[in-house]
Amino acid sequence: MKNLNPMEVELKLALAPAGPAALTQHPHLASYPARKQSLTNTYFDTPQGDLAKARIALRLRQVDGQVLQTVKTAGQGGGGLSQRQEWEWQVPDHELDLVALADLLPFQGQLSSVLHALAPQLSTDFTRRSWQLTDGLVNPGAIGQRSHIELVLDEGEIISGGYRTPIREAELELKDGDPEALWALALTLSEQVPLRPSDSSKASRGNALSNQHWPLPEAHSPAEWLHRATLALDAYHDSQQASFLSDAQQALATLADHPALDADARVYAQALPGGLDAHGQPSTAYGNAALALAHRLAYQTELR
Template sequence: MKSPNPMEVELKLALAPTGPAALTQHPYLASHAVRKQTLTNTYFDTPQGDLAKAHIALRLRQVDGQVLQTVKTAGQGGGGLSQREEWEWQVAGPQLDLASIAKLPPFQGELSGVLDALAPQLSTDFTRRSWQLKEGAQGQQSHIELVLDEGEIISGGYRTPIREAELELKGGEPEALWALALKLAEQVPLRPSDSSKASRGNALSTQHWPLPEAHSPAEWLHRATLALDAYHDSQQASFLNDAQQALATLAEHPELDATARAYAQALPGALDADGQPNAAYGKAALALAHRLAYQTALR
């Protein structure tokens, strides 16, 4: 198994069409080695979508001549930051290792009875460029893996592009993820994303993108983020309207302090007509998400 304490902490960022080029040309990355890989991924579920309903992703990944099996639980968080359990191990070939899956905590309850019904449901094929980065002062450095994924999701006869960056904390403090993301946002058009590749594929297959109810500032930011994710995968204009309405409501929310309000008010005008962010959107959205997460932690 990948780890005895398999908690993945990462910050996911959706990139505008010009984002990948801007990211690879960022001066901060110029002195760091880059690794390029081709990843072929197949996600499994029952025909009834039992894993998707439980917010669990199960995949086989072919990379560098190996096949890796991965189980991920639902991410907890928002504003692009998520924490979730993850188990990953190498398997002999392109068939599921059902015996090992059956031993994992997510499959100890109701899901213990669905293993024999698992079958391929969607695929995500992409090119990954990755950098191993150290953030923070000497002696207190955090290790972050930055990856840039470009490719597509294929699900239920539908396709949608993958164009995203992920910052995964390999060691150290989550604060380092925010610092690096804000550094990149200075020159890269990006925005937080709260949708995993698996959840995007599931929604694509069913052509159903539900949005959560919102009350607090963090919930309105989450709703806006999911609406933008849904718009770019569905191309349904109603989701772009939902995102703009959520951002407008957020900007006037009575619970925001003056600093958070300034960030929130910068967001609606920093999206273009196609719902793509400019650099100002990324900086304001990340700064706001960071502030909201910090205030939530203090409560």
């Protein structure tokens, strides 16, 4: 059965090396049991990368004795927050269900002609710990609001084109309620967990790793400069090319002096350049300021 409500709203966070331990020991998670799973994922594309060019991810995931086929479109958002379409259904074995795939909207146009050429291109293998969080834990102090967020912690690696890179990230997915609950929970966690927003999916990271190519977008507005800095940090940690860390620092410096920032946003932005260590890893101050700034910029965008 395909997911009949295919809009996914999530906040992705990259963790510093000390982040996983700090997250699992966070007092807000103490009374919630964690589910632990091993996930093996194979991503498919054509040899020419037609799905990657269309910013679509297609994978088969083996978990708990089942094989799930998933399609995800490109996320819209920034500062770690994304909204994207997702379809997922169980398949009998580790073979693509091309018939059901052809029925999905993303494959109704030009991509309908490439289904026969789809083949495995990269894999992501990781251990996932997940928590189902509700109500006051999600949005401390909120009254009369009910939200359900799935918090997952993924640790493993991406293998693509003969290259490998670690996976060490958390994702907050809104299952029910207001997206504001995602920001509230992320900000609470960032007070004790060294983390930062990430704008790169596992699939996009794998594609960039295989091609050894990490393009950065042009930037003009504060939100665009924050997005550029975030992508540059993602690229640095996967490529280990020092130029990307320099790109991130330059973007953060430009952001801190941007004339379009209001007073509160400027305080957050000015805390960012000094919040990364020499290895590009975030302090808790960096993560908290980056999330607060991303939240404020997203709110200002909604008001326009």
